[in-house]
Amino acid sequence: NAGVTQTPKxxxxxxGQSMTLLCAQDMNHEYMYWYRQDPGMGLRLIHYSVGEGxxxxxxxxxxxxxxxxxxxxxxxxxxxxxPSQTSVYFCASxxxxxxxxxxxxxxxxxxxx
Amino acid sequence: GESVGLHLPTLSVQEGDNSIINCAYSNxxxxxxxxYKQESGKGPQFIIDIRSNMDKRQGQRxxxxxxxxxxxxSLQIAATQPGDSAVYxxxxxxxxxxxxxxxxxxxxxxxxx
Numbered sequence: 001n002a003g004v005t006q007t008p009k010x011x012x013x014x015x016g017q018s019m020t021l022l023c024a025q026d027m028n029h030e031y032m033y034w035y036r037q038d039p040g041m042g043l044r045l046i047h048y049s050v051g052e053g054x055x056x057x058x059x060x061x062x063x064x065x066x067x068x069x070x071x072x073x074x075x076x077x078x079x080x081x082x083p084s085q086t087s088v089y090f091c092a093s094x095x096x097x098x099x100x101x102x103x104x105x106x107x108x109x110x111x112x113x
Numbered sequence: 114g115e116s117v118g119l120h121l122p123t124l125s126v127q128e129g130d131n132s133i134i135n136c137a138y139s140n141x142x143x144x145x146x147x148x149y150k151q152e153s154g155k156g157p158q159f160i161i162d163i164r165s166n167m168d169k170r171q172g173q174r175x176x177x178x179x180x181x182x183x184x185x186x187s188l189q190i191a192a193t194q195p196g197d198s199a200v201y202x203x204x205x206x207x208x209x210x211x212x213x214x215x216x217x218x219x220x221x222x223x224x225x226x
Binding site for chain 2: 040041042043050090092098099102105106107
């Protein structure tokens with residue numbers, strides 16, 4: 001099992017450009033999440049999904065969109081990147097059980113100039 | 114806003130000593146807690162979890178204690194090793210109906226040789 005994988009690992013964008021971050025999991029998990037991590041601020045939830053075809057907003061959703069067309073994939077899109085979106089992005093997944101741990105991917109470091 | 118927080122942002126420990134990392138939470142309905150370890154440049158990694166109907170849980174060299182009376186969670190690492198140097202996060206699920214985890218800001222543990 002590869003667990004949770006993220007593509008790409010690094011990316012540099014110019015302000016106004018768009019991009020999509022891909023998250024894939026091979027554990028047949030129901031729930032998937034996108035977080036951003038900034039220095040001293042811990043992990044903040046952007047969007048999440050509780051099943052194929054569903055998405056929901058987290059605590060910092062503005063400027064991002066997501067899609068979950070397949071159960072194993074969760075895509076995070078930035079339509080018009082801003083410097084404030086410079087961050088490390090983590091994807092995570094969790095089985096749809098009452099008590100289950102959350103598995104994280106290795107992260108994507110995004111810089112917006 | 115965040116309801117999970119850590120008492121100290123940094124902790125310096127002598128190799129071989131025991132480490133204690135603390136976390137306070139404010140939501141009395143929280144029913145599930147997880148400790149994560151994040152090494153530099155990597156995604157958070159599960160260490161140990163505990164349900165709200167438990168006071169203590171032990172793993173390999175780690176013990177989590179839950180005090181629901183004062184809403185306090187701690188992670189104890191026995192015989193701290195250089196490989197334990199990392200950022201440690203506590204996370205909580207605020208209710209049994211919540212699909213999400215809420216993360217604290219993290220404590221950076223540095224092990225001195």
